Amino acid sequence: MEFDELPEEVRELIEQLDEAAEDEEEEAIEELTEKLLDTGVDMEAITLKKLSLCVMDGEEEMSVGWTKVALKIGIDPFKALLKGLAAGMSLIGDKYEKGEAFVPQLMIASSAMYEGMELLSPYLKANSSGADPSTVVIGTVEGDVHDIGKNLVKTLLSANGFNCVDLGNDVEADRFVEAAKEYQATAVSMSTLMTTTMAEMPKVINMLESSGMRDKIKVMVGGAPLSTDYAAKIGADVSPKDAAGAANWLKTTLSESPSDTENLN
Amino acid sequence: MVSEMTSRERVLAMLNGKPVDRVPVVTGSTMVVEYIKKSGGKWPDFHSNPEMMVNVAGMMHTDAGIDSVVVPFGMFVESIALGLDVKMGRVDIQPSVRSFFKKPEEVNYANFLENTYVQTTLEAIKLAKEKYPEAAIAPFLVAPVTLAGDLMGAENLSMLSIKCLQKEKQMAKMEKWLSIALEINKIYAKACIEAGADLLYYSDASASPNLVMPDFYYKVGVPVEKELGDFIHELGCPWVLHICGDTVPIIEGMASTGADCLSVEQAVDMKKATEIVGAVPIAGNLTPLLMVEGTEEQIVNETRKGLNGGAKASMLGCGTPPLSTSDRLKTWVKAAVEWSAENL
Numbered sequence A: 001m002e003f004d005e006l007p008e009e010v011r012e013l014i015e016q017l018d019e020a021a022e023d024e025e026e027e028a029i030e031e032l033t034e035k036l037l038d039t040g041v042d043m044e045a046i047t048l049k050k051l052s053l054c055v056m057d058g059e060e061e062m063s064v065g066w067t068k069v070a071l072k073i074g075i076d077p078f079k080a081l082l083k084g085l086a087a088g089m090s091l092i093g094d095k096y097e098k099g100e101a102f103v104p105q106l107m108i109a110s111s112a113m114y115e116g117m118e119l120l121s122p123y124l125k126a127n128s129s130g131a132d133p134s135t136v137v138i139g140t141v142e143g144d145v146h147d148i149g150k151n152l153v154k155t156l157l158s159a160n161g162f163n164c165v166d167l168g169n170d171v172e173a174d175r176f177v178e179a180a181k182e183y184q185a186t187a188v189s190m191s192t193l194m195t196t197t198m199a200e201m202p203k204v205i206n207m208l209e210s211s212g213m214r215d216k217i218k219v220m221v222g223g224a225p226l227s228t229d230y231a232a233k234i235g236a237d238v239s240p241k242d243a244a245g246a247a248n249w250l251k252t253t254l255s256e257s258p259s260d261t262e263n264l265n
Numbered sequence B: 001m002v003s004e005m006t007s008r009e010r011v012l013a014m015l016n017g018k019p020v021d022r023v024p025v026v027t028g029s030t031m032v033v034e035y036i037k038k039s040g041g042k043w044p045d046f047h048s049n050p051e052m053m054v055n056v057a058g059m060m061h062t063d064a065g066i067d068s069v070v071v072p073f074g075m076f077v078e079s080i081a082l083g084l085d086v087k088m089g090r091v092d093i094q095p096s097v098r099s100f101f102k103k104p105e106e107v108n109y110a111n112f113l114e115n116t117y118v119q120t121t122l123e124a125i126k127l128a129k130e131k132y133p134e135a136a137i138a139p140f141l142v143a144p145v146t147l148a149g150d151l152m153g154a155e156n157l158s159m160l161s162i163k164c165l166q167k168e169k170q171m172a173k174m175e176k177w178l179s180i181a182l183e184i185n186k187i188y189a190k191a192c193i194e195a196g197a198d199l200l201y202y203s204d205a206s207a208s209p210n211l212v213m214p215d216f217y218y219k220v221g222v223p224v225e226k227e228l229g230d231f232i233h234e235l236g237c238p239w240v241l242h243i244c245g246d247t248v249p250i251i252e253g254m255a256s257t258g259a260d261c262l263s264v265e266q267a268v269d270m271k272k273a274t275e276i277v278g279a280v281p282i283a284g285n286l287t288p289l290l291m292v293e294g295t296e297e298q299i300v301n302e303t304r305k306g307l308n309g310g311a312k313a314s315m316l317g318c319g320t321p322p323l324s325t326s327d328r329l330k331t332w333v334k335a336a337v338e339w340s341a342e343n344l
Ligand code: B12
Pocket: A103, A143, A144, A145, A146, A147, A148, A149, A150, A152, A153, A189, A190, A191, A192, A193, A194, A195, A196, A220, A221, A222, A223, A224, A225, A239, A240, A241, A242, A243, A244, A245, A246, B073, B074, B075, B076, B089, B093, B094, B095, B096, B097, B098, B150, B154, B155, B205, B206, B207, B208, B210, B211, B244, B245, B318, B319
């Protein structure tokens, strides 16, 4: 979908709809949606593209407005989430990974995504594909309250279709293990930003091992002071360099191991 | 060859861009567990007992040979004095701010200076000055952008740092938070200087490109830091500005605040940084973790690398890790002394 290839009249209506969304004018949004449908354009393609661009630019009100459009024209809510909102989160995530975007941009994109997701959530209960999404238990280790990076990892994992069980920050080692058991997690993701709390990570890994769960669970660790060497030393599977890397790595790894492939659509 | 100086003379000469007998070795936070134990400090009392605090911080100078004495231990004093929740951490974890205000109107700083923790800092400065007149007494304070981040929550600061560049309404909000932070900064700075501080060491951790937009730093961060800096200069005191992360993209802005020295961490390419700023001295930039588990060779190499890159003082990136060992701290000081003997 390329916007500049659309007829002038359609482009104008889209612009007006953007403005209506920005100003949260419900009636205008409905009216303009009708008008757009009347032109006979591929409204689903336009809406998905708009959703991803609004999230990428961190436009909260516009993401909400276009999510309403998606619901109104009957786009499958899972599609609206994955091909629309979440796709936008991946776009900005990729830019960030390449050094073309900054953390605040990820944060406003993430809040735009969640705002839209909230509208979709009542319709998302039954997973249309039938398979349960893989579950990731995520948190910041005990003694550390830094959770901005952890939240970004969570956002990007969710955007990639993972179900995240968020334990928050300052999480004791055994709570990671208990949650992994309770939710039959496919992976555990731990963050820390402080050198003083890094030693909590091997604790969790050892506990997973002694309870016989380590083989079935991928362990990701991350945060500014961690290196891939350190991750290897403590027996984690990996320490991708940022939140976007974490989501990409987990997606790829799980799709490589056949038993999990079906869970990842 | 400059004749031997006291630690205080050495640090002040460096800040003035004057010759030194050897490069100063300085640091940010100094809550070192080994020194807490050796000086009979008790957690959490050393955060509120000036004598205990100075005994711990003083050992960085008397035992390890660091040129400055730094109090307090962490970046929570401003917040706790404003009534925010602070978790006191552990003997090896610094306290952390756990809550924030919803609106700028909620911030009340009328009795700021009367708070126990603020008083502890002020008393500790006086006491350190008495006990170690030959050292540079350097209170460790929270700079305005970071303080604004503590007031409104770091996550909000990050998001507002981009929104305020796009919309005037958001900029007005940001300015409101910052103006309050600045007022508090000024009250505290003045009191620290009156208590006898030789310099003020400001961490603007949250002004980092890791957390806010570099554009925001230039347009909004630099002017407030400069306003605080000018105020401090008028009171006759020098100040040092630290920002975390790879600050190369913003180091020109840091230099334009008028700070007497810029402090950078290990993510920074020292050579690049010194080339960009020219005359303003830069302090840095050893990996703090080396003080916990570094080998002698690693410590010596990183010390020399920073100094060869043009650093005018050797400093640990973001402060001294609580689990640092005294032998490693001494190895570091020795490396800086030896480098000076060969190069100055
Ligand atoms: C914001 C901030 C705070 C906020 C945190 C708010 C919050 N809700 O998180 C507040 C003010 C509360 C805070 C408190 C403290 N902080 Co602080 N803080 C910062 C700061 C400025 C930014 C951190 C941040 O959020 N960065 C942005 C996020 C997005 O980055 P990130 O978390 O690293 O995440 C990225 C990657 O690491 C990765 N990632 C993260 N998790 C994971 C997980 C996996 C699996 C993977 C693959 C990747 C991954 O992906 C993310 C992005 O893609 C840094 C300095 C700096 N500029 O970096 C200091 C810093 C981290 N803090 C530090 C310290 C010391 C403290 C305090 C002890 C200070 C004090 N005395 O008050 C307390 C902490 C107490 C405690 N017990 O936790 C030090 C840590 C030093 C060290 N290495 O040990 C730093 C470096 C600064 C400093 N020198 O003071 N802090």
